[in-house]
Amino acid sequence: MPELVFDPLGRRHVLLAPERAKRGAPAFDTSPPDPDPCDFCGGQESRTPPETYAVRDEGPPDSPGWRVRVVPNLYPATPFHEVVVHSPDHYVHFEDQSAENRMDIVRTYRHRIRAAPTRSVVAVWNRGRASGASRSHGHGQLFGIDELPTIEREVEAFSTSDCVLCAFDLDVATCGAFRIVAHPVPFVAGELLVVPPHSLALDDDQVPDAAEALAVAVRATLSDLGGAVPFNLVVHTAPRGAERFHWHAHLMPRTATWGGLEMGAELPIVAADPQETARRLSSS
Ligand SMILES: [Zn+2]
Numbered sequence: 176m177p178e179l180v181f182d183p184l185g186r187r188h189v190l191l192a193p194e195r196a197k198r199g200a201p202a203f204d205t206s207p208p209d210p211d212p213c214d215f216c217g218g219q220e221s222r223t224p225p226e227t228y229a230v231r232d233e234g235p236p237d238s239p240g241w242r243v244r245v246v247p248n249l250y251p252a253t254p255f256h257e258v259v260v261h262s263p264d265h266y267v268h269f270e271d272q273s274a275e276n277r278m279d280i281v282r283t284y285r286h287r288i289r290a291a292p293t294r295s296v297v298a299v300w301n302r303g304r305a306s307g308a309s310r311s312h313g314h315g316q317l318f319g320i321d322e323l324p325t326i327e328r329e330v331e332a333f334s335t336s337d338c339v340l341c342a343f344d345l346d347v348a349t350c351g352a353f354r355i356v357a358h359p360v361p362f363v364a365g366e367l368l369v370v371p372p373h374s375l376a377l378d379d380d381q382v383p384d385a386a387e388a389l390a391v392a393v394r395a396t397l398s399d400l401g402g403a404v405p406f407n408l409v410v411h412t413a414p415r416g417a418e419r420f421h422w423h424a425h426l427m428p429r430t431a432t433w434g435g436l437e438m439g440a441e442l443p444i445v446a447a448d449p450q451e452t453a454r455r456l457s458s459s
């Protein structure tokens with residue numbers, strides 16, 4: 176029987192169904208089709224709103240010569256909503272970029288999270304059609320909103336004297352000072368957490384390890400579930416004014432489709448055995 180389990184970090188329940196974990200992963204719909212070149216490709220800068228930030232080798236704003244480029248979302252979903260384009264190259268994925276490019280990307284998120292006027296900001300990457308991605312060019316989004324229930328629940332989780340996240344111990348890999356752990360009460364099967372040393376938000380000196388750890392976590396998931404597995408990567412960082420928090424990223428592979436229990440009772444059935452996830456990914 177699946178077991179109703181409380182997630183001490185997300186402060187919500189899931190139905191853990193480890194015996195269902197042995198079912199193979201389904202086939203995935205591959206990336207959404209894109210026009211070539213797309214709006215995010217190098218040379219197409221006039222097709223987006225003016226950039227709010229860029230890492231550039233050359234050229235004035237809104238011209239080619241950038242490595243990472245940030246533009247406001249054309250149809251904002253939240254009071255602060257920006258798109259971070261990871262490369263002018265349509266076909267390169269974060270985990271295949273150079274270490275230097277990955278650090279540029281991570282620094283860009285850090286910069287824009289600090290620039291957001293809202294109490295909370297979440298950084299989100301969607302890859303694959305089932306993840307909600309509407310295009311395949313490597314990019315992420317920043318959603319800023321003052322009262323974000325997920326973040327406020329985590330603030331509550333971190334209000335205790337012992338950090339709930341530091342206690343998670345289903346280790347998969349280590350990248351410098353960062354750990355990659357299997358979530359002990361995953362919201363989706365195979366969920367990983369990228370866990371830096373305990374800190375409110377990404378520090379400048381954490382950038383190299385953060386860039387490497389994110390790439391390692393993505394590679395581990397792709398090698399476990401197949402290169403076409405859709406996923407969401409979500410960064411949770413301390414909201415403005417919070418004194419206790421431990422920033423982290425959730426890597427959530429999208430191998431299951433939600434049914435009526437999820438939609439009607441906010442209760443996901445998670446076909447996973449977190450210990451087994453940690454064992455499998457740490458040996459791969
Ligand atoms: Zn493109």
Ligand SMILES: [Zn+2]
Pocket residue numbers: 338339340341373374421
């Ligand atoms: Zn901690």
Ligand SMILES: [Zn+2]
Pocket residue numbers: 184329411423425
């Ligand atoms: Zn979180």
